[in-house]
Amino acid sequence: GAHGTPLFQARGLVKRFGGLIAANDVSIDVAPGEVHALIGPNGAGKSTLVNLVSGLLPLDAGSIVLDGADITRATPHARVRAGLARCFQVTSIFAGDTVRDNLLLAVQAHAGSSFRFFADRARESELAERAQALARKVGLEDALDRVAGTLPHGAQRKLDVALALAARPKLLLLDEPMAGMGPEDSARMVELVRQLREETAILLIEHDMDAVFQLADRISVLVYGTVLTSGDAEHVKGHPKVQAVYLGT
Numbered sequence: 001g002a003h004g005t006p007l008f009q010a011r012g013l014v015k016r017f018g019g020l021i022a023a024n025d026v027s028i029d030v031a032p033g034e035v036h037a038l039i040g041p042n043g044a045g046k047s048t049l050v051n052l053v054s055g056l057l058p059l060d061a062g063s064i065v066l067d068g069a070d071i072t073r074a075t076p077h078a079r080v081r082a083g084l085a086r087c088f089q090v091t092s093i094f095a096g097d098t099v100r101d102n103l104l105l106a107v108q109a110h111a112g113s114s115f116r117f118f119a120d121r122a123r124e125s126e127l128a129e130r131a132q133a134l135a136r137k138v139g140l141e142d143a144l145d146r147v148a149g150t151l152p153h154g155a156q157r158k159l160d161v162a163l164a165l166a167a168r169p170k171l172l173l174l175d176e177p178m179a180g181m182g183p184e185d186s187a188r189m190v191e192l193v194r195q196l197r198e199e200t201a202i203l204l205i206e207h208d209m210d211a212v213f214q215l216a217d218r219i220s221v222l223v224y225g226t227v228l229t230s231g232d233a234e235h236v237k238g239h240p241k242v243q244a245v246y247l248g249t
């Protein structure tokens with residue numbers, strides 16, 4: 001297409017819950033280096049789509065390709081290995097462990113199997129460096145020795161992002177990263193997502209329209225399980241149906 005080969009391509013996704021169609025022939029793609037935002041009213045099917053893409057829900061129809069690999073039937077874990085990481089809204093954090101230990105565990109998990117058999121010092125310090133670099137990247141370098149569960153909400157969301165980055169994803173799924181944040185933390189998260197685009201493409205599900213309009217190269221509007229329209233911020237803001245069903249103007 002006009003943007004070259006997409007990094008990520010979901011085609012004709014269908015998901016039914018009994019008589020309800022939560023995803024009705026949804027197609028969405030993400031170009032390399034792109035931030036593609038998915039917006040839509042409550043019940044539109046945004047979380048369903050994230051669960052279909054990350055493999056937590058089985059598809060009724062459709063296909064998903066990431067970087068040339070067909071991951072339509074891959075397990076969630078295999079999708080992470082293929083380069084697709086997801087932020088789990090804090091649930092992936094071990095609340096009783098320090099930030100450092102959370103990050104070490106995550107980098108070890110993605111460091112390859114050899115680490116388990118050859119636990120040499122050089123390897124260990126390499127992993128420690130990587131954990132520290134992740135903390136620095138999300139602005140948590142001063143919180144490495146804090147117990148994760150005692151961090152304020154905004155910092156926990158940053159840790160969640162760092163844990164996802166430990167997988168070195170090609171595509172990062174962010175499900176409402178600004179949820180429950182005040183304006184200061186939101187602004188910091190916008191800045192963080194802006195930096196992340198240099199290392200990964202991003203599919204961003206977000207309610208905060210200001211954040212979406214600041215960050216997204218492209219926005220798709222989901223309504224009743226269907227993509228109503230896709231385009232840049234100007235296109236979406238000016239679309240009469242979007243104004244009617246979503247922006248409420």
Ligand code: ADP
Nearest residue numbers: 017020022040041042043044045046047048049
């Ligand atoms: P959003 O995240 O956009 O608010 P959801 O994906 O959570 O929307 O929900 C889309 C629709 O699917 C809603 O009508 C919701 O009630 C329904 N739904 C979501 N998950 C389930 C489920 N596990 N079982 C039955 N219905 C569901």
Ligand code: MG
Nearest residue numbers: 043046047048
């Ligand atoms: Mg949702």
